[in-house]
Amino acid sequence: xxxxxxxxxxxxxxxxxxxxxxxxxxxxxxxxxxxxxxxxxxxxxxxxxxxxxxxxxxxxxxxxxxxxxxxxxxxxxxxxxxxxxxxxxxxxxxxxxxxxxxxxxxxxxxxxxxxxxxxxxxxxxxxxxxxxxxxxxxxxxxxxxxxxxxxxxxxxxxxxxxxxxxxxxxxxxxxxxxxxxxxxxxxxxxxxxxxxxxxxxxxxxxxxxxxxxxxxxxxxxxxxxxxxxxxxxxxxxxxxxxxxxxxxxxxxxxxxxxxxxxxxxxxxxxxxxxxxxxxxxxxxxxxxxxxxxxxxxxxxxxxxxxxxxxxxxxxxxxxxxxxxxxxxxxxxxxxxxxxxxxxxxxxxxxxxxxxxxxxxxxxxxxxxxxxxxxxxxxxxxxxxxxxxxxxxxxxxxxxxxxxxxxxxxxxxxxxxxxxxxxxxxx
Amino acid sequence: xxxxxxxxxxxxxxxxxxxxxxxxxxxxxxxxxxxxxxxxxxxxxxxxxxxxxxxxxxxxxxxxxxxxxxxxxxxxxxxxxxxxxxxxxxxxxxxxxxxxxxxxxxxxxxxxxxxxxxxxxxxxxxxxxxxxxxxxxxxxxxxxxxxxxxxxxxxxxxxxxxxxxxxxxxxxxxxxxxxxxxxxxxxxxxxxxxxxxxxxxxxxxxxxxxxxxxxxxxxxxxxxxxxxxxxxxxxxxxxxxxxxxxxxxxxxxxxxxxxxxxxxxxxxxxxxxxxxxxxxxxxxxxxxxxxxxxxxxxxxxxxxxxxxxxxxxxxxxxxxxxxxxxxxxxxxxxxxxxxxxxxxxxxxxxxxxxxxxxxxxxxxxxxxxxxxxxxxxxxxxxxxxxxxxxxxxxxxxxxxxxxxxxxxxxxxxxxxxxxxxxxxxx
Numbered sequence: 001x002x003x004x005x006x007x008x009x010x011x012x013x014x015x016x017x018x019x020x021x022x023x024x025x026x027x028x029x030x031x032x033x034x035x036x037x038x039x040x041x042x043x044x045x046x047x048x049x050x051x052x053x054x055x056x057x058x059x060x061x062x063x064x065x066x067x068x069x070x071x072x073x074x075x076x077x078x079x080x081x082x083x084x085x086x087x088x089x090x091x092x093x094x095x096x097x098x099x100x101x102x103x104x105x106x107x108x109x110x111x112x113x114x115x116x117x118x119x120x121x122x123x124x125x126x127x128x129x130x131x132x133x134x135x136x137x138x139x140x141x142x143x144x145x146x147x148x149x150x151x152x153x154x155x156x157x158x159x160x161x162x163x164x165x166x167x168x169x170x171x172x173x174x175x176x177x178x179x180x181x182x183x184x185x186x187x188x189x190x191x192x193x194x195x196x197x198x199x200x201x202x203x204x205x206x207x208x209x210x211x212x213x214x215x216x217x218x219x220x221x222x223x224x225x226x227x228x229x230x231x232x233x234x235x236x237x238x239x240x241x242x243x244x245x246x247x248x249x250x251x252x253x254x255x256x257x258x259x260x261x262x263x264x265x266x267x268x269x270x271x272x273x274x275x276x277x278x279x280x281x282x283x284x285x286x287x288x289x290x291x292x293x294x295x296x297x298x299x300x301x302x303x304x305x306x307x308x309x310x311x312x313x314x315x316x317x318x319x320x321x322x323x324x325x326x327x328x329x330x331x332x333x334x335x336x337x338x339x340x341x342x343x344x345x346x347x348x349x350x351x352x353x354x355x356x357x358x359x360x361x362x363x364x365x366x367x368x369x370x371x372x373x374x375x376x377x378x379x380x381x382x383x384x385x386x387x388x389x390x391x392x393x394x395x396x397x398x399x400x401x402x403x404x405x406x407x408x409x410x411x412x413x414x415x416x417x418x419x420x421x422x423x424x425x426x
Numbered sequence: 427x428x429x430x431x432x433x434x435x436x437x438x439x440x441x442x443x444x445x446x447x448x449x450x451x452x453x454x455x456x457x458x459x460x461x462x463x464x465x466x467x468x469x470x471x472x473x474x475x476x477x478x479x480x481x482x483x484x485x486x487x488x489x490x491x492x493x494x495x496x497x498x499x500x501x502x503x504x505x506x507x508x509x510x511x512x513x514x515x516x517x518x519x520x521x522x523x524x525x526x527x528x529x530x531x532x533x534x535x536x537x538x539x540x541x542x543x544x545x546x547x548x549x550x551x552x553x554x555x556x557x558x559x560x561x562x563x564x565x566x567x568x569x570x571x572x573x574x575x576x577x578x579x580x581x582x583x584x585x586x587x588x589x590x591x592x593x594x595x596x597x598x599x600x601x602x603x604x605x606x607x608x609x610x611x612x613x614x615x616x617x618x619x620x621x622x623x624x625x626x627x628x629x630x631x632x633x634x635x636x637x638x639x640x641x642x643x644x645x646x647x648x649x650x651x652x653x654x655x656x657x658x659x660x661x662x663x664x665x666x667x668x669x670x671x672x673x674x675x676x677x678x679x680x681x682x683x684x685x686x687x688x689x690x691x692x693x694x695x696x697x698x699x700x701x702x703x704x705x706x707x708x709x710x711x712x713x714x715x716x717x718x719x720x721x722x723x724x725x726x727x728x729x730x731x732x733x734x735x736x737x738x739x740x741x742x743x744x745x746x747x748x749x750x751x752x753x754x755x756x757x758x759x760x761x762x763x764x765x766x767x768x769x770x771x772x773x774x775x776x777x778x779x780x781x782x783x784x785x786x787x788x789x790x791x792x793x794x795x796x797x798x799x800x801x802x803x804x805x806x807x808x809x810x811x812x813x814x815x816x817x818x819x820x821x822x823x824x825x826x827x828x829x830x831x832x833x834x835x836x837x838x839x840x841x842x843x844x845x846x847x848x849x850x851x852x
Contacts, residue, residue: 261851376846399634413825418799419787425812
């Protein structure tokens, strides 16, 4: 057997073992009472406090390796388990512990003519795989959300955070043990071998869904290989459309906030669409403000005619998620052209209209086919906390199952529950 | 280019064309008012009435080919567009037209602390592919359900019903035209070339979900090839567990009905599990009734000891969906053993407990991880009409998205709709 083939067969065995153990633990977790799940989460928070030094010592190994590998300082900073980062983890665990358990709830039922009662009960998805890069806080966040929603989880983090993740895995294990929950409820892969990921995404008998968190390249590669369904988004190519009936001050603030709140998040506006009738009154002032803030503008010909310091935009600009201080700008004839542009180029993440006209606002929200559609709000609100979900495992642009920000409920599904007294069919 | 390669590239082009046309039509259908969708469905019903002779003439070609190919008479019967079959189609179209439109509805919203309103709006899935065998009524049923839920559909039926399906396609086209809806809203593939199916299931940019209807072999093959998500079930290996606290008369009727209502439907009981404490009082009478009805019994050793005319069951019996007058029987020590058997062997379709004990009924319904879990009802109730969904496109044992019987709502998803007045983030 060649070395590569042998590595693959080892990875296949390792994945199968993780999958089988997770499925077994999932049977118990599915009907575990909330008291136990919350107890485990609170214990994990306490254990982070108690093991602060050990966690930071493990993290120091990752930080040193990162610096030696020439990782840029912003990335090194994201890796760091500072006191503040640990506090945030603990707060997150306690907050998730306090949230209502989504599992077991029923939101109504119907009584059929024959007297049988038909309802739906919310149940966990089963086994969730999380494949993620760099930041070790995902290990705790993902573990907490999966556990609270009654799912077993297999966590496979990136090599940059290997030592940190292994140390956090011990905290997780001790927390599960303190609550008497199965130790395989949350498994952190003990290797960063790439072949393992390839095996996990094909394990349809043992993993019900995989949530990838990381760069577009990672996610595109997983999507190509996966047989297990992925809950994912590739791009956040988000649009703000400023309508002819917009309040121009409001529009200026919304567009500025949508672009500059943070350049690197998926809800950032990447293309601004402006109705031709208000372009001259609206665009120059906003452009000046954005340029003064260091944002580079790339526009269509009509936009360029209104703003001196604007490069020409090409089709590549319409489809690019910059994640950077760059904005594409296009002047459109009317709202239909704006919607057409969005349906042609958007990644289906988040779009917003700015208008004071009720009919146009309503029609935009109805017709635009993205996972979130706003009226008079910046697209950077695309976040589970902002939506009131309490927490977020990620954002999905899938059409099946959960869309947009995914919280605890998105990690559950339902089963039909029918209760009768001997009714027969036929 | 070899003939096979050329056939594949032709199929790829044909699939792409269907997909592009469907996506374009879907943009219009997504926000088409219910009045138009219903008008199209009612027009189709009228057109079936008017074109009865032409439809039956086309069907006669399929029937003749089927007889010439030696298709067994039961299958030929299922192919037949008798007057009664056409009446059923028309009634189905009118009933679906009259159902409430699931699209556009919102079931509540929350007001966030900053004053922005967060809600979810129900929207169509987009483009649905239906791949099905034999019965031409699926062409009309699937078209009606997809259209009513605002989805564009690509229908690819089996070669046995080719002429019937092409004739029904004309009815569908004329109905869409009568309502002024895009003619590509529902496309019936004009070929039964197998390569087309292989292309359709990989068309992730143009098809959002594929619903296969047919035998297990068809569905397993599609699942292996598909990149587009499938809404499906492979098997209906359903269980009834008769608890020690069951009312034995009720249990007898439920078990008899679950097995004999119809042998060929996916909700039919395939294995009966009986608590050891009531096995001697319960099993012999039921066995006698089933055997008198022509059902063959295969049991574990303990069951065989109670019933003379019972063959031994092997592991193959626990995992088989017979779809025939055969029943596997196992005596279990207690409810936990029954649940363990179900989790080991069930296909996750439908299971039922028969008991008068509230705590056991509740625990069974909570812990059994199938898409439908019943109390004191035969598993043969697994059907969208029986659940009150009004119609059914199929049954899903997937964990993501719709589970169990899938009606109109299962053909939709949601988008987040946020409305503000210039709130900013940060």
